[in-house]
Amino acid sequence: MTEMRPFRDLGEHPVWVRAQGIRKRFGPLQVLQDVDVCFRPGRVTAVLGPNGAGKTTLLKMILGLVRPDEGTVTLGDRPVNGEAEYRRDIGYMPQLPRFPENLTGWELTAMLDDLRDFQGPGDETLLDAFALREEMDKPFRTLSGGNRQKLNASLALRYGARVLVLDEPTAGLDPVAARVLKERVRAERDRGCTVLLTSHELGQLEAMADDVVFLLEGRVRFEGELVELLTATGHEDLEGAIASLIQEGRTLITPGALAADRAAPAGAGAAGVA
Amino acid sequence: MRATLKVLHYEVRNVLRGKVLLGYGVFFVAATLGLVRLGGSVERALPSLANIVLLAVPLVSLLVSTVFLYDRRAFTELLLSHPVGRKDLFRGLYLGLTLPLAGMFLLGVGLPMALLGGVQQAPASVALLLTSGVLLTAVFTALGSVVAFSVGDSARGLATALVIWLAVTLVYDGVVLLASHTLAAYPLERPMLAAMVLNPVDLARVMVLMALDASALLGYTGAVFQDFFGGRWGVAGAAFSLAVWVALPYGLALRRFHRMDF
Numbered sequence: 001m002t003e004m005r006p007f008r009d010l011g012e013h014p015v016w017v018r019a020q021g022i023r024k025r026f027g028p029l030q031v032l033q034d035v036d037v038c039f040r041p042g043r044v045t046a047v048l049g050p051n052g053a054g055k056t057t058l059l060k061m062i063l064g065l066v067r068p069d070e071g072t073v074t075l076g077d078r079p080v081n082g083e084a085e086y087r088r089d090i091g092y093m094p095q096l097p098r099f100p101e102n103l104t105g106w107e108l109t110a111m112l113d114d115l116r117d118f119q120g121p122g123d124e125t126l127l128d129a130f131a132l133r134e135e136m137d138k139p140f141r142t143l144s145g146g147n148r149q150k151l152n153a154s155l156a157l158r159y160g161a162r163v164l165v166l167d168e169p170t171a172g173l174d175p176v177a178a179r180v181l182k183e184r185v186r187a188e189r190d191r192g193c194t195v196l197l198t199s200h201e202l203g204q205l206e207a208m209a210d211d212v213v214f215l216l217e218g219r220v221r222f223e224g225e226l227v228e229l230l231t232a233t234g235h236e237d238l239e240g241a242i243a244s245l246i247q248e249g250r251t252l253i254t255p256g257a258l259a260a261d262r263a264a265p266a267g268a269g270a271a272g273v274a
Numbered sequence: 275m276r277a278t279l280k281v282l283h284y285e286v287r288n289v290l291r292g293k294v295l296l297g298y299g300v301f302f303v304a305a306t307l308g309l310v311r312l313g314g315s316v317e318r319a320l321p322s323l324a325n326i327v328l329l330a331v332p333l334v335s336l337l338v339s340t341v342f343l344y345d346r347r348a349f350t351e352l353l354l355s356h357p358v359g360r361k362d363l364f365r366g367l368y369l370g371l372t373l374p375l376a377g378m379f380l381l382g383v384g385l386p387m388a389l390l391g392g393v394q395q396a397p398a399s400v401a402l403l404l405t406s407g408v409l410l411t412a413v414f415t416a417l418g419s420v421v422a423f424s425v426g427d428s429a430r431g432l433a434t435a436l437v438i439w440l441a442v443t444l445v446y447d448g449v450v451l452l453a454s455h456t457l458a459a460y461p462l463e464r465p466m467l468a469a470m471v472l473n474p475v476d477l478a479r480v481m482v483l484m485a486l487d488a489s490a491l492l493g494y495t496g497a498v499f500q501d502f503f504g505g506r507w508g509v510a511g512a513a514f515s516l517a518v519w520v521a522l523p524y525g526l527a528l529r530r531f532h533r534m535d536f
Contacts, residue, residue, distance in 0.1 A: 026535075063355045065536040084359045092355035098348035102291040103284075111284045115277065115358050165355075 014041030014192040015089055015162045017062055021071035024057055024218075031057050033218045035071070039211075041162070044185060044195040046205045046226075048242055049215035055198050056095075058215070059165050062196070063092055075163060088116065091161030095168040097152035105136035105143075105151050112155060122158040129180045130154065145172045153181055157188070164188055166197040170204045182208050206238040214245055221245055277358050281366020282373075289342075289374045298334055298375070302327075302382025307390075316392035317486075320399050323383070324482040327403060328475055329443055331379060331410045336435040339371050339418030344428040351536045364531040368419060368524065376411040380404055402485045402509065406478035409513070412520040413474045414439075419527035423534055442475045474519040481512045 022035040032054045039045045047055045060066040061073050064080050064087065073080040075089060099108055113120060127133050130150040135143055143151065149172040156164065166185070170178040185208050189195050199205045212229050214222035222229055222245060226238065233241040289295060305326050306319070313319035343350075346367070353363055384404055387393055392400050418435055425431040450469050454462055470476050 060351075060536060063351075065351055065354055067533075067535060082360075084354075084357045086357075087355060088357045090355060092352065094348060094352055094355075096348055099352075100288045100346070100349060102288050107284075107287075111280075112356060114280050114284075115353065115356050 015076045015194055016041060017073070017075055017163055017194055017196070019058065019061065019071065019073045022058070022061065022068045022073070023070040024054075024061070024066065024068050031218050032068070032215075035215075035218070035220055037213050037220055037223055039163075039194050039196055039213075041194045042189060042192045043210040044189045044197065044208050045211040045213055046209035046238075047196060047198045047213045047215065048202075048205070050246060053215040054218045055215055056167065059167060059196060059198065062163075062165060063087070063090065088159075089162045091156040091159055091164045093152055093156035093164075093166045093169050095171065097148040099140045099148075099151075101141035102139055104139055105132070108140070108151070109136075109155065109158070112158075116159065118159060123160055124154070124158070126150070126154040126157055126180070126184060129184070130177055146174055146177065149173055150177055153184075157184065162193055164193055164195045164197075166195065168199050168201075169197055170199065170201060178204065202237075202239045202242060209238075212238075214242065216246065275362070277362035278365040278369070281353075281358070281363055282369045285366055285370025286374055289370060294338060295374055295378050298338075299378040299382040301330070302379060303386055305330075306383050306386040310386070310390050310392070316387065316390055316395045317399070320392075320396060320403065320486055321483070324403055324479070324486070327379075327383070327407050328410070328479055328482075331407050332414045332443060332475060333439050335375055335411045335414035336418045336421075336439050337432070338375060339415040340422050340431055340435040341428075342371060343367070343419060343422035344431060347536070354536065360532050361528065364419075364528050368415065368527070371419075372412050372415045375415060376408045379407045379411060383407065396486075399482070399485045403482050405513070406481045406516070409516045409520060410474065410478050413516065413523065416520060416523035416527055420523050420530060423527055423530040442473050446473050447476070471515050474516055477512045477516045477519065481509055481516070484509055484512075 017039040019035055019037050022032050023030075024032040035054070035058065037058075047058060049055050057066055061068055062075075062080065064082065064084075067082075075086050078086050080086065103111070109122070112118075113122065127136070130153075132147065132150050132154060135147050135151070140148065140151075153166075153169060156166065164185070169181055169185070173181060182204065185195055185197070189210070195208075197205070197208065206226070209226050211224065212222060212226050213220060214229075222232075229241050230236065230238070233244045235241040235244055306323060309319035309322050309326075310316055313322065350363065350367070354360065384400075387400050417438060421431050421434050421438070425434055446469075450466070453469075454466065470480065
């Protein structure tokens with residue numbers, strides 16, 4: 001349906017995202033403990049867990065919005081250390097699209113293009129797929145919740161980023177739009193993109209995810225492929241598998257992703273981070 | 275710096291479209307025109323107008339900056355997911371609030387003053403009133419930023435902003451008066467001077483009222499300040515102290531923003 005553009009800059013280089021030895025405390029609450037995970041390029045990884053498990057904190061660490069007390073996050077071989085430039089490689093879709101009420105979609109797009117020094121043309125295939133162009137001249141405050149979310153998705157995917165961080169991407173979308181977005185996420189994966197997403201709609205996730213990272217009380221209880229999770233828990237669907245992990249409190253870190261991590265060529269994706 | 279200017283450009287555009295800022299400007303136009311008409315001349319109207327400015331500018335600057343920054347928290351997160359440095363973004367946000375607020379104040383007071391001949395009749399007083407209003411805007415927008423980046427909950431943040439406003443506009447002088455009354459037997463000039471420097475609203479009041487030759491309207495601390503410095507040195511000292519009052523909360527807000535977890 002959509003013609004995929006190559007990665008911007010050094011297109012052929014995918015980017016691995018790694019978090020190693022992450023610990024984070026907010027006041028008395030230990031949010032993340034000894035988290036070691038690896039998000040692979042060309043895969044859609046669902047970050048799952050009950051409320052307060054540390055999912056959002058982990059994703060925000062990758063974006064540089066939350067700083068770990070201990071441990072490191074790297075994109076390719078570039079550490080997330082407060083510098084802003086690495087974020088050129090990231091497309092972020094926040095859970096709640098709360099943009100300035102007085103700006104139109106086009107003005108918002110121009111603002112982000114300008115801030116990124118993006119010469120364009122940006123990827124606007126989602127605008128067409130969502131039939132959103134007519135809404136782009138209207139102030140954000142006049143858009144419906146669904147159209148706001150569509151704009152949110154369009155902006156996240158506009159820049160041909162090599163890492164996509166999608167927080168509840170299908171929330172508020174009608175079934176048609178949700179399907180469009182799921183297809184697009186899979187297309188980005190096929191392009192070699194590293195896709196991280198969270199959602200409480202496990203059915204939607206199951207249709208998109210290749211890998212699963214399951215967090216419980218700040219610790220990684222499972223990291224591996226979706227099929228491995230289903231096999232290990234003896235369930236046929238993700239909902240049953242996750243419920244099983246939560247109820248039993250088991251730790252099932254399968255060797256899949258971690259082994260692939262170790263086998264990854266050193267510096268894979270490094271050249272493309274700049 | 276380039277990123278700061280870009281953020282500033284879009285922030286100013288967004289803020290100027292809001293109705294709050296327009297209402298702020300209209301309020302000052304109405305207050306200035308009304309007081310001049312009631313007083314019969316610009317010079318008579320200036321002390322009353324100064325009192326309004328000393329109350330309204332800190333209140334509006336604190337509340338607008340605090341509300342705006344809480345409201346923009348999610349969008350700020352989104353901007354920080356793009357290749358924009360935190361310092362650049364903070365500078366853009368701060369100036370994007372301060373410049374429109376200060377500009378609207380200048381228009382709201384300055385334009386009627388120019389039309390009514392206030393600039394010709396009392397140029398120094400009008401200039402000092404406008405300068406002190408702009409500096410107070412910068413001080414209290416910075417203080418609002420400190421609150422918004424330090425207090426996680428927006429309701430508590432707004433309450434904190436209101437407490438700050440009450441403290442600097444009303445409570446502070448009351449405490450100073452009580453202390454001076456209680457310790458009347460002791461030489462209090464220097465402690466009173468220190469007390470003046472510790473309150474930006476008192477500093478602005480000194481700047482304006484010294485130029486108006488209306489020492490009766492000065493609070494106790496202001497009277498001591500005028501006696502200590504007198505004339506130009508007093509104004510210069512107050513202006514320098516106000517500039518420090520801009521720099522300190524600005525630096526604190528920047529530090530908080532640079533280190534905060536979203």
